[in-house]
Amino acid sequence: MASESSQATVLVTRRVPRAVLDAIARHATLRIWEGDNPIPRETLLEWLPGCAGLYCMLTDRIDPEVLDAGSSLRVISQMAVGVDNIDLSACTARGIPVGNTPGVLTETTADLALALILATLRRVIESAAFIKAGQWVTWRPMELVGRDLHHSTVGIIGFGRIGKAVAKRLRGFDCHILYTQRSPDPDAARLGAAYVDLPTLLASSDVVTLHCPLTVETRGLIGARELAQMRQEAILVNTSRGPVIDQAALVEALAAGRIAGAGLDVTDPEPIPSDSPLLSMPQVVVLPHIGSATIATRTKMAELAADNLIAGLAGKRLPHLANPAVYPEA
Numbered sequence: 001m002a003s004e005s006s007q008a009t010v011l012v013t014r015r016v017p018r019a020v021l022d023a024i025a026r027h028a029t030l031r032i033w034e035g036d037n038p039i040p041r042e043t044l045l046e047w048l049p050g051c052a053g054l055y056c057m058l059t060d061r062i063d064p065e066v067l068d069a070g071s072s073l074r075v076i077s078q079m080a081v082g083v084d085n086i087d088l089s090a091c092t093a094r095g096i097p098v099g100n101t102p103g104v105l106t107e108t109t110a111d112l113a114l115a116l117i118l119a120t121l122r123r124v125i126e127s128a129a130f131i132k133a134g135q136w137v138t139w140r141p142m143e144l145v146g147r148d149l150h151h152s153t154v155g156i157i158g159f160g161r162i163g164k165a166v167a168k169r170l171r172g173f174d175c176h177i178l179y180t181q182r183s184p185d186p187d188a189a190r191l192g193a194a195y196v197d198l199p200t201l202l203a204s205s206d207v208v209t210l211h212c213p214l215t216v217e218t219r220g221l222i223g224a225r226e227l228a229q230m231r232q233e234a235i236l237v238n239t240s241r242g243p244v245i246d247q248a249a250l251v252e253a254l255a256a257g258r259i260a261g262a263g264l265d266v267t268d269p270e271p272i273p274s275d276s277p278l279l280s281m282p283q284v285v286v287l288p289h290i291g292s293a294t295i296a297t298r299t300k301m302a303e304l305a306a307d308n309l310i311a312g313l314a315g316k317r318l319p320h321l322a323n324p325a326v327y328p329e330a
Contacts, residue, residue, distance in 0.1 A: 007328045008052035008313050013039045013060050016079065016302040022231060023303075027310050028053060045069045053077070053309050059270075061088040067094055075312020078322075079305040081105060082241060085215040097326045099308025099318040101301045103161060105292035110165035112190050113239045113329065116263035117154075117207055119285050120235045122146040126282045147206065147233065147260070155205030156193065157221070158240065159185045165207060168190040181212070202229040202327030207237060212242035227253040235261040237281045239291045242268030251277045254284060265291050279285075 008028040033039040038059040048070035058080040077099040123146045156179040177193040184195040222248040261283035308318045
């Protein structure tokens with residue numbers, strides 16, 4: 001088995017830490033896209049034939065056309081938790097296991113969610129821009145006043161690993177925590193979180209923060225109707241996936257003052273166009289999808305993706321598998 005995997009070729013669609021590439025190179029020949037930007041679609045299709053493994057990023061669309069070009073693929077490993085860019089059903093039908101990197105970025109993304117909440121509530125980015133523009137003349141009692149996080153009500157949509165990690169942090173601010181998902185979670189009481197339905201959460205929360213995966217059910221989950229249910233002084237924060245929010249409806253709600261602000265680490269599309277109305281709204285904080293962007297976390301993600309890839313090349317079950325149906329029941 002080792003000799004078989006050592007003859008394999010793996011396509012890596014972006015530069016990752018050298019130590020990770022060296023680890024993969026002990027099992028396969030590497031074909032690496034060295035650019036900082038995503039591998040061009042035509043290059044991906046050109047380089048895939050003959051490859052046994054694909055080490056990809058969430059910016060790579062893995063659909064039937066790609067899978068047809070990579071007809072010799074034995075494993076796909078993505079350096080991300082979400083796999084909404086990958087056609088999992090098509091991979092499963094072709095017997096290709098798909099790996100992802102859950103768990104490792106939970107705490108880092110929860111930290112970023114708190115940073116976005118605080119930055120939006122307290123108008124941090126707007127205040128920094130105010131100084132840089134030379135507008136700070138004197139201290140004024142009601143200038144750039146924001147809203148408190150402490151003792152506020154925060155609604156968490158999606159109470160998985162990251163949602164729970166956010167709830168844990170919010171307890172330090174003495175927040176009243178609500179959450180919603182398909183069904184109540186037994187860990188919620190320990191975290192001081194109360195289960196409610198989505199309309200109740202939207203109507204009751206000072207902060208609504210999104211931590212659900214992008215699925216058919218969650219695409220457009222927050223649209224015009226849901227934004228109208230939110231409190232006028234509330235803010236919306238998203239560190240999950242951009243298409244969970246109907247972005248046009250969000251722009252309209254913000255412009256009309258129906259909600260107070262938004263903090264977005266993800267947008268639809270990504271990157272957000274430079275002429276997007278969101279970028280000219282002072283009550284909106286937009287970040288370039290940096291939820292997992294710490295040295296330690298990105299390195300661990302790269303290592304975990306390599307572990308999945310190496311296991312797949314050797315014909316072993318992937319440690320972190322996004323499509324378990326690919327393996328027949330024992």
